[in-house]
Amino acid sequence: METLTEKMPLAANDAALDRLISQRIDALFDQRLEAKLAELKAAKTPAMTIIATKGTLDWGYPPFILASTAAALGWDVSIFFTFYGLELLKKDLKKLKVSPLGNPAMPMKMPMGPAWFKSIQWNIPNAVQSLIPAYEAFATKMMKKTIKKSGVADLAELRSLCIEAGVNLIACQMTVDLFGYKHSDFIPEVKDYVGAATFLPMAKDADVSLFI
Amino acid sequence: MNFDKELDARGLSCPLPILKTKKSLNELTSGQVLKVVATDPGSVKDMQAFANQTGNPLLSTAEENKTYVFYLKKK
Numbered sequence: 552m553e554t555l556t557e558k559m560p561l562a563a564n565d566a567a568l569d570r571l572i573s574q575r576i577d578a579l580f581d582q583r584l585e586a587k588l589a590e591l592k593a594a595k596t597p598a599m600t601i602i603a604t605k606g607t608l609d610w611g612y613p614p615f616i617l618a619s620t621a622a623a624l625g626w627d628v629s630i631f632f633t634f635y636g637l638e639l640l641k642k643d644l645k646k647l648k649v650s651p652l653g654n655p656a657m658p659m660k661m662p663m664g665p666a667w668f669k670s671i672q673w674n675i676p677n678a679v680q681s682l683i684p685a686y687e688a689f690a691t692k693m694m695k696k697t698i699k700k701s702g703v704a705d706l707a708e709l710r711s712l713c714i715e716a717g718v719n720l721i722a723c724q725m726t727v728d729l730f731g732y733k734h735s736d737f738i739p740e741v742k743d744y745v746g747a748a749t750f751l752p753m754a755k756d757a758d759v760s761l762f763i
Numbered sequence: 764m765n766f767d768k769e770l771d772a773r774g775l776s777c778p779l780p781i782l783k784t785k786k787s788l789n790e791l792t793s794g795q796v797l798k799v800v801a802t803d804p805g806s807v808k809d810m811q812a813f814a815n816q817t818g819n820p821l822l823s824t825a826e827e828n829k830t831y832v833f834y835l836k837k838k
Contacts, residue, residue, distance in 0.1 A: 573827040620778040623785035624816040702803070712782050 564709040598627040602749070606638030608647040608691060608706065609657075613763050615640065615709040620760075621717035621750040629757075630713075631750045633723035636763075637730070639736045640722055644707045646690045652680045714740045722746060764823065764834050766798040767791060769810040772831065773802045780806045781813050786833065788819060791837040796822065807831055 599621045602725065603614040614636075617661050618628045636645060652659045659673040667736045680686050698705070704712075714720070722737060724744040743749070769780045772790060780801045787797050793820040799810070814821035821837050822834040 615777050619782055623778070623782050623811065702779070704772045704776070704779050716782075716785075 559575065562642070563660050564714065596627055597755075598757040599629075599761070600754040600757040600760045601628070601630045601760070603630050603632045603636035603639060603690075604634050604751075606635030606647065608649040608694060610649055611639050611644070611761070612703075612709070615713055617734065618718045618753065619712045619716060620711055622713065623720050628713075628717075629719035629721055629750075630752055631721045631723065633726050635735070637726055637732065639706075639710070640720060640741055642736070642738055644710065647706065648687055649694045650687050651675075651690045658667055659690070660697075662693055695760060710738075718745075721750065723747075727755055732750065764798075765796065766834060767795040769798045769800070771800055772806070773800055775801065776803050777805045777809065779803075781809055784810070784813065784833075785817075788817075788835065788837050793837055797835045797837065799835065801831045801833070802812050802829060804829075804831075806833075810835075 599617070601614050601618060614630050618630055621628045649657075651659055656686075659675065660671065661669055661673075664671070682742070683689075719742050720740055720743045722739075722741050724746055726732075727734070727744060767786055768791060770783055773782050775783070780799065780803055784799050785799070787799075791797060795800065801810075807826075810831075811821055813819075815834060818838045820836045820838070822836055823832075825832045
């Protein structure tokens with residue numbers, strides 16, 4: 552009986568001490584972790600991966616604009632071109648077209664003339680668009696004119712800027728086979744012809760991953 | 764303000780002023796100042812974001828008759 556009562560306060564002291572130590576360690580750990588994470592974040596070069604799947608003149612812009620800008624910010628950038636996106640890697644980009652047909656959001660406006668004329672929205676029904684010969688060629692020509700007039704970069708120029716800035720251009724080999732293309736159809740700057748299994752691990756480690 | 768190089772980005776749209784700014788900065792040495800003249804209204808916010816991201820301080824931004832003048836210091 553005597554010994555037990557003597558031991559009781561000691562045991563209580565130990566437990567209190569343990570609690571304090573563990574509280575202190577937890578606090579220190581949180582602090583250190585926060586500092587370490589901030590340090591790692593600051594030291595890491597941001598990375599972006601883009602999947603480019605569209606091959607029209609209008610859809611060619613987003614991947615190249617975002618990639619060149621990210622590269623200018625000092626990011627590591629890779630674009631994976633698959634399906635119709637492969638068109639953006641062809642040697643000649645002048646063949647890319649834009650189609651207002653089935654694209655109800657596309658404003659149909661004239662790039663020339665006085666302001667009141669340029670602001671007219673030319674609503675032409677799909678049925679009519681599809682019947683006019685060379686309607687797509689005409690719309691493409693108008694779009695190119697508008698692009699030039701607004702000081703927006705030419706698509707080939709944007710692509711060159713991407714290449715110059717070290718953006719990795721990666722092509723989907725499966726699509727190359729599917730559409731019967733040859734590697735010689737594409738610009739020599741294509742870094743690699745690979746499959747989804749090569750692209751996905753890159754996307755996993757990227758901070759930004761976009762599907763366009 | 765004194766500057767070591769001037770970039771004329773007038774008439775260019777996003778993202779060209781930023782891309783050309785980056786290229787021009789590459790030609791400067793640390794501490795030198797780049798003057799950029801642009802007409803793209805979007806470049807005001809974009810130039811600030813570019814400076815923050817890349818660590819090249821934006822010394823000043825001014826607007827006159829829809830023309831924007833930026834001074835960037837190479838880090």
